[in-house]
Each structure stands twice: as C-alpha cells, then as structure tokens.
Amino acid sequence: MAAEAEMMEASGPAIDPMHQFTLKPLFGEGPIHWYTPTNATLWMGIAVLGVIALLVLGTRRRAIVPSHTQSVAELAYGFVYQMVKDVAGKEGVKYFPYIMTLFIFIVFANFLGLIPLSFSVTSQIAVTVMLALLVFVSVTLLGFYKHGLKFLGLFWVTQAPLALRPILAIIEVISYFVRPVSHSIRLAGNVMAGHAVIEVFASFAASALIAPIALVGIVAMFGMDVLVAFIQAYVFTILTCVYLKDALHPSH
Amino acid sequence: MTTPTTEAAGHAAEGMAEAAGHAAESAGGMPQLDFSTYPNQFFWLAVALVLIYLILSRVALPRIEAVLSERQGTITGDLAAAEELKQKAVEAEEAYNKALADARAEANRIVAETRAEIQAELDEAIARADAEIAAKSAESEQAIAEIRASSEKAIKDVARDVAKAIVASFGVKADARAITAAVTQRMKG
Numbered sequence: 001m002a003a004e005a006e007m008m009e010a011s012g013p014a015i016d017p018m019h020q021f022t023l024k025p026l027f028g029e030g031p032i033h034w035y036t037p038t039n040a041t042l043w044m045g046i047a048v049l050g051v052i053a054l055l056v057l058g059t060r061r062r063a064i065v066p067s068h069t070q071s072v073a074e075l076a077y078g079f080v081y082q083m084v085k086d087v088a089g090k091e092g093v094k095y096f097p098y099i100m101t102l103f104i105f106i107v108f109a110n111f112l113g114l115i116p117l118s119f120s121v122t123s124q125i126a127v128t129v130m131l132a133l134l135v136f137v138s139v140t141l142l143g144f145y146k147h148g149l150k151f152l153g154l155f156w157v158t159q160a161p162l163a164l165r166p167i168l169a170i171i172e173v174i175s176y177f178v179r180p181v182s183h184s185i186r187l188a189g190n191v192m193a194g195h196a197v198i199e200v201f202a203s204f205a206a207s208a209l210i211a212p213i214a215l216v217g218i219v220a221m222f223g224m225d226v227l228v229a230f231i232q233a234y235v236f237t238i239l240t241c242v243y244l245k246d247a248l249h250p251s252h
Numbered sequence: 253m254t255t256p257t258t259e260a261a262g263h264a265a266e267g268m269a270e271a272a273g274h275a276a277e278s279a280g281g282m283p284q285l286d287f288s289t290y291p292n293q294f295f296w297l298a299v300a301l302v303l304i305y306l307i308l309s310r311v312a313l314p315r316i317e318a319v320l321s322e323r324q325g326t327i328t329g330d331l332a333a334a335e336e337l338k339q340k341a342v343e344a345e346e347a348y349n350k351a352l353a354d355a356r357a358e359a360n361r362i363v364a365e366t367r368a369e370i371q372a373e374l375d376e377a378i379a380r381a382d383a384e385i386a387a388k389s390a391e392s393e394q395a396i397a398e399i400r401a402s403s404e405k406a407i408k409d410v411a412r413d414v415a416k417a418i419v420a421s422f423g424v425k426a427d428a429r430a431i432t433a434a435v436t437q438r439m440k441g
Contacts, residue, residue, distance in 0.1 A: 022283040023292070034291035041292075044300040051304050055312035062319050064326055070319075077316045097309045105304050125284045126293040134301075188284065 017199035021123050021192065039119040040127075047108040047121065055104070076104065080237065087241035091248050098138075099244070102131060103237040110191060110229035114222070122232075123192040125184065132184035135240045143247035154250040183239055190232045194225035404439075411435045 026037045054076070058069030066074060080103050084096045106122055113120025121127055143151040155172040157165060198221045205214035283289075412435045419431065 018282055023289045032289050032292050034295045036292055041296045044296055048300050048303050059315050064323050074316055097313055101305045101308055126290045127297050130294055130297055
C-alpha cells in the first residue's frame with residue numbers, strides 16, 4: 001500500500017484517468033443542485049440537438065429517393081423497428097417509440113462521448129441506472145398490468161420437474177432483480193473503461209520513449225471504442241426488447 | 253511514512269463509501285459514485301429523454317413511417333404497372349403472330365387459287381392447240397393425197413406420151429390402146 005502510494009507520487013503528475021468523468025457546473029463554481037446546468041446537461045442537450053438534426057431536419061424533404069442523412073435516419077428507424085418486431089413480437093411494436101428513444105439517446109451519447117474533451121454521459125452510472133430502472137420498472141408494471149398475477153408464471157418453470165421448480169423459481173427471481181444491475185453497469189462500464197484506457201495511454205504519450213506505442217494504443221483503443229459505442233447501444237436496446245417480450249409473453 | 257499514506261487511502265475509501273462529494277476530488281476515486289450529483293443527472297436525463305420522446309413520437313417517427321410506406325406504395329405501384337405493361341406486350345405479340353399467320357394463310361390460299369386458274373387456262377389452251385393441230389394435219393394429209401393422185405395421173409400421161417413417142421421413133425404406128433394398157437401395167441408393178 002505504501003509502496004504503491006510512493007510510486008504514484010514518484011511518477012510526477014498523478015495519472016487520473018477518472019477525472020474526465022467529473023461533473024462540473026457549466027457556469028462558475030459551487031455546489032451542484034438538482035437544477036444546476038452541468039457539463040452532463042450540456043452534452044445531453046447536444047445529444048438532443050443531434051437527434052433533431054438527424055431525425056427531424058434530415059427527413060424534412062420526405063424524399064422518395066432519400067438524401068444521405070435521410071437514409072441514415074431511415075436506417076436507424078428500420079434497425080430498431082425490426083429489432084423490436086423480431087424480439088418482442090408484433091405486440092411489442094406498440095412500444096417502439098420508447099425503445100427508439102432509448103436507443104437513439106444512447107447512440108448519440110456514446111458517439112458524442114468519443115469527441116476529444118467532450119463529456120461522456122453514458123459513462124455515468126447515475127444515467128445508466130436510471131435508464132435501466134426505467135426499463136425494469138415499466139416492463140414489470142406492464143407485465144402485471146397485462147397478465148395480473150399470471151405474470152409470476154415467468155418465475156415458475158413449468159417444463160422442469162416439479163421438485164426442481166421452487167429452486168428454479170428462486171434463481172429466476174434473483175436473476176430478474178439482477179437484470180437492471182447488469183443492464184446499467186454493462187453500458188457504463190464499457191464506456192468508462194474505454195475512455196479511461198485511452199486517457200492512460202494519452203498520459204504515457206507524454207514520455208518520448210514510449211510515445212509511439214502510446215499513440216498506436218490510443219488509435220487502437222479509439223477504434224475499439226467506436227465499435228463499443230454502437231454495440232453497447234445495440235445490446236442495451238436488444239435487452240430492453242427481451243425484457244419487454246418477457247412482460248408480454250411471461251409463460252416459458 | 254506508513255501512517256499518512258494509509259490514512260490517505262483510508263480517507264479516500266471513506267470518501268467513496270460516504271459519497272458525500274469528496275470522492276470526486278480525491279485522486280483515484282470514481283466520480284461516478286459521487287451520489288451528490290445524482291439528483292442533477294436524474295433531472296437532466298429525464299428532461300432529455302422526455303424531449304427526445306416528444307420529438308420522436310410527434311414528428312420524426314410518423315414522418316419516417318410515412319416516407320417508408322409511401323416509398324413502398326410507389327414501388328408496389330410501379331411493379332404493378334410494369335406487370336401490366338408486360339402483359340400488354342405479350343398480348344400485342346400474340347396479336348402480331350395471329351395477324352402474321354392469317355396473312356400467311358391468305359397468301360397460300362391466293363397462290364393455290366391462282367395456280368388452279370392458270371392450270372385450267374393452260375389445259376384449255378393445250379386442248380385447243382391439240383384440236384387445231386389435228387385439224388391442220390388432216391387437212392395436210394388430204395392435200396398430200398390430192399397431190400399424190402394428181403401426180404400419178406401426170407406421170408401416167410407423161411409415160412404414155414413418152415412411150416408413144418419412142419414407138420413412133422421406131423417407125424411403127426403405135427396402138428394407143430396397147431400403149432395405155434402397157435403403161436398402166438408397168439406403173440402397177
């Protein structure tokens with residue numbers, strides 16, 4: 001412990017890859033109240049503007065033969081729509097706007113977070129936890145609303161032998177309540193790890209000896225983060241669809 | 253040496269556990285676990301999500317859906333029109349083939365008819381020519397027979413005259429009747 005601390009002190013300016021995730025008030029100093037506009041607020045706002053630019057301004061001509069931007073907007077629409085329909089079934093299509101909202105927000109937040117010196121909204125556990133809880137709570141309520149107590153059949157595996165069913169039920173209940181935890185930490189963890197590793201490489205680049213390796217590392221990590229930005233949005237969305245399917249069709 | 257560092261580490265851990273806002277400031281801590289910023293993030297995230305949801309459900313999604321279905325409609329319409337045109341082309345080709353076959357049949361009929369006509373005319377002409385030839389040859393035969401008859405008589409006359417002259421030249425008075433009989437006898441032989 002002591003040696004570790006010494007090493008950190010010895011390496012000059014301490015490498016603090018987590019500093020980038022700190023919330024700061026946009027205007028002046030001071031405590032962050034619930035209404036204070038922060039850097040997170042700013043980048044969420046930019047994400048909203050991005051959504052408007054892509055999905056509203058990009059489609060304003062309603063062209064039969066689409067422009068580039070309109071193509072991308074239609075692609076995003078078709079991608080999520082197909083996902084909802086394939087995973088959650090035809091009844092799930094009703095909830096497509098909510099799922100599209102989640103997907104498009106996460107995609108924009110992830111990609112905006114890749115801009116150097118920006119703030120990555122989805123690296124905040126507060127944000128992903130709220131998204132995951134939104135999904136968890138609304139899906140659970142929807143399940144009970146649609147099926148009443150029969151929704152609990154989700155935990156009662158009727159294909160299994162009777163003796164095993166109570167044990168399976170306990171496992172199912174635990175896994176059900178772990179869902180929002182994994183759902184949220186997966187997204188925040190991936191985004192955060194990618195950014196932190198880039199920053200670690202970047203701090204190595206200050207030393208001329210290993211700068212080339214560090215630069216290659218930064219480029220490689222950035223390339224991977226671009227993939228992660230999309231894949232994690234996709235994973236979050238498809239899991240939401242899976243949970244929605246469980247709520248609509250709880251029987252095993 | 254040991255005491256301050258462990259204290260510092262302990263302090264950092266404390267800060268993280270307490271999550272009272274100091275965690276963000278202490279090096280190595282996770283700013284994400286600074287729970288004092290959570291209400292702020294929850295609030296602004298809710299605002300952002302509601303805004304995006306309103307934009308999507310009111311404007312963007314209906315518009316994209318309309319564009320996509322319109323495009324689908326256009327494509328379906330175009331395909332139907334193409335199918336119709338193709339059908340028309342097939343029909344036109346059939347009509348053309350039928351007209352061609354009709355014309356060919358008509359032509360064959362005309363050819364056959366004309367051939368029959370010509371054949372009839374030809375037959376008639378041949379018959380007429382044959383009759384003419386027969387008439388002409390009969391006429392000629394008659395003429396030849398006449399000529400032959402007249403020439404026989406002339407020969408007989410000449411022979412009798414010559415015989416009479418020969419006999420006279422011998423100084424004998426020729427018996428006209430005996431000479432005629434002899435000439436006739438000779439010419440028969």
